[in-house]
Structures are given as structure tokens and as C-alpha cells.
Amino acid sequence: DADVTQTPRNRITKTGKRIMLECSQTKGHDRMYWYRQDPGLGLRLIYYSFDVKDINKGEISDGYSVSRQAQAKFSLSLESAIPNQTALYFCATSDSRGSYEQYFGPGTRLTVT
Amino acid sequence: QKEVEQNSGPLSVPEGAIASLNCTYSDRGSQSFFWYRQYSGKSPELIMSIYSNGDKEDGRFTAQLNKASQYVSLLIRDSQPSDSATYLCAVITSGAGSYQLTFGKGTKLSVIP
Numbered sequence: 001d002a003d004v005t006q007t008p009r010n011r012i013t014k015t016g017k018r019i020m021l022e023c024s025q026t027k028g029h030d031r032m033y034w035y036r037q038d039p040g041l042g043l044r045l046i047y048y049s050f051d052v053k054d055i056n057k058g059e060i061s062d063g064y065s066v067s068r069q070a071q072a073k074f075s076l077s078l079e080s081a082i083p084n085q086t087a088l089y090f091c092a093t094s095d096s097r098g099s100y101e102q103y104f105g106p107g108t109r110l111t112v113t
Numbered sequence: 114q115k116e117v118e119q120n121s122g123p124l125s126v127p128e129g130a131i132a133s134l135n136c137t138y139s140d141r142g143s144q145s146f147f148w149y150r151q152y153s154g155k156s157p158e159l160i161m162s163i164y165s166n167g168d169k170e171d172g173r174f175t176a177q178l179n180k181a182s183q184y185v186s187l188l189i190r191d192s193q194p195s196d197s198a199t200y201l202c203a204v205i206t207s208g209a210g211s212y213q214l215t216f217g218k219g220t221k222l223s224v225i226p
Contacts, residue, residue, distance in 0.1 A: 033214075042218035043157070043201070058213070090156055099164070100145045100205045102214055104156040 003027045004105035006091050012111045013081050021076045021108050023091030032074040033092040033102065034058075034066060036085075043090070049074055050096065081112040115140040115206040119217035127225050132189040134220050136202030139183070145205035146178055148187045151219065152198045161187060192224045 004025045013019050023032065034046040045058030047066040055066060063085060067075045078085055091105040116139045126132045134148075145164055149157035163169045163176040163185065175188040185204075189196055199219040206215045 040218070043216040045213060048213070088154075099162065100212065100214065101147065101159055101162055102203075103159065107156050109154075 004091060004093055004103060006089075006105040006108050008108060009106065010109045012113065014113055015082055017081050019078045019081055019110070021078075021089055021091075021110070023074045023076070023105055025072050025091075025093045025105075027093055027095070027103065029093035029095045029103075030071060031094045031096055032068065033094075034064075034074070034076045035090045035092065036060070036087040037090065037107075038087050046076065078110075078112075081110075083112045086110060086112050115204075115215055117202055117204050117215050117217040119200075119202050119220045121218060122221040123223050124220055125223045125225055126192050128192060128194060130192050132192045132196065132222055132224070134187040134189075134200050134202075134222065136185045136187075136204075136217055137183055138185070138202075138204045138206075138215075140204065140206045140215075141180075141183060143180075143183075143204045143206055146176070146185045147203040147214070148174075148176060148185075149201040149203060149216075150196075150198045151201055157201055189222075192222075194224045194226050197222060197224045 007022045033048040035043045037043050049068045065077045089108045092102040094102045118137045148161040150160050151157045161176040163178045169176045173190045177186045199221045201219045202217040
């Protein structure tokens with residue numbers, strides 16, 4: 001089984017809808033991250049969490065919110081989706097006892113129409 | 114703003130040749146450097162990490178780091194068509210008491226049979 005899983009893998013939604021992307025991990029890592037990837041813009045950090053009680057904004061947090069329900073679960077919400085949030089979204093994890101290496105989930109392709 | 118720069122490519126090399134991928138970074142205090150491979154539509158996969166000046170070899174891959182020149186490279190020996198992918202350079206940058214992974218936009222490598 002995959003160490004980092006994301007659901008859904010693909011989602012098409014309409015402008016103004018609320019949507020939640022979920023990430024779960026079995027790696028035992030304490031740190032989790034959400035990125036989005038757009039053609040030509042690379043990977044950009046949305047939010048990150050170093051433990052269950054710690055949430056931090058990344059480079060592009062506007063329009064997004066997160067919840068760290070447990071050490072193994074980190075969810076990303078789009079409160080009111082807009083077309084420019086169409087992108088590939090990745091969850092990643094790392095271990096604070098390790099060497100900053102991050103491991104990525106398979107991604108969610110989100111389309112907002 | 115802390116930046117990681119890569120040539121976007123595409124870099125085309127014949128099968129069996131050495132592919133050389135380059136990356137420069139702006140944060141002189143960076144200590145940890147990573148190379149990820151990303152196939153089209155897939156998630157980034159960690160292939161190399163390097164923390165000290167010099168070379169680090171792992172199979173057909175060699176990472177090279179020169180902190181004085183703020184330069185990190187990846188050499189792929191005996192390139193195979195299966196190496197065709199986008200290679201992302203990532204650097205741990207520090208700020209506001211936290212550490213974040215900053216990605217370059219990637220170099221697309223094409224290995225021609």
C-alpha cells in the first residue's frame with residue numbers, strides 16, 4: 001500500500017462550491033504539507049503543519065484552509081472554488097527526526113469550471 | 114525572495130550519454146539539497162539528497178554541490194529512455210524560524226533511443 005494517499009484523485013467542481021482534499025499517511029511522519037503545481041509555475045507551498053497543533057501559511061494560502069485531524073491526516077479545503085484554483089495538488093510528509101526529505105502523495109487533479 | 118533556478122529545457126541527450134542538469138540557489142544559508150524526478154502527470158519522486166560540498170554517487174546518479182558558488186547539479190550516466198522526465202531541484206531555505214523546501218521549476222529531460 002502507498003505510504004501517502006490522497007483522495008479524491010480527480011475532481012471536477014463548479015465555481016463557488018466548497019471542496020475538501022484529503023491526505024493520509026502511514027509513514028509515521030509528524031510534518032505534512034500541501035502544494036499546488038501549475039504549468040510554468042512549479043510547485044508552490046500552500047500550508048504546512050509540523051504537528052497536530054501547528055498550522056502555518058505557505059507562499060499561496062489565500063482562498064485555502066487546512067485541518068490537521070490527527071498526526072496521519074491533513075485536509076485542504078477550498079471554501080469557494082474559483083477557476084484559477086484549477087491545478088494539480090500534492091500532499092507531502094517529512095520526519096522532524098530526519099533530514100528534511102519530503103515524500104509526496106500521488107496528487108489530486110482539480111478542475112474548477 | 115529565496116529562489117531556485119533551473120533551465121527549463123528540454124534537454125535532449127542520446128541513449129547511453131551523460132545528462133547534466135544544473136541548479137542555482139539564492140539563499141547562501143541553505144544546507145540541504147534534493148533532486149526529484151517527476152514523470153508527466155505523476156508526483157515528484159526523491160532520487161538524491163546532498164548536504165556537503167563535493168560529489169555523492171548513487172547508481173547511475175551523481176549529485177554535485179558547490180556551496181561557495183551556490184550551485185548543485187545532477188549527472189545521469191548511461192541515460193535511458195526511462196529517464197525521460199522533469200527533474201526538480203529543491204533547496205531547504207530558512208526564514209521566520211522555520212524551514213521550507215523551495216523548488217525550481219524543473220528541467221525536462223528527453224533521452225532519445
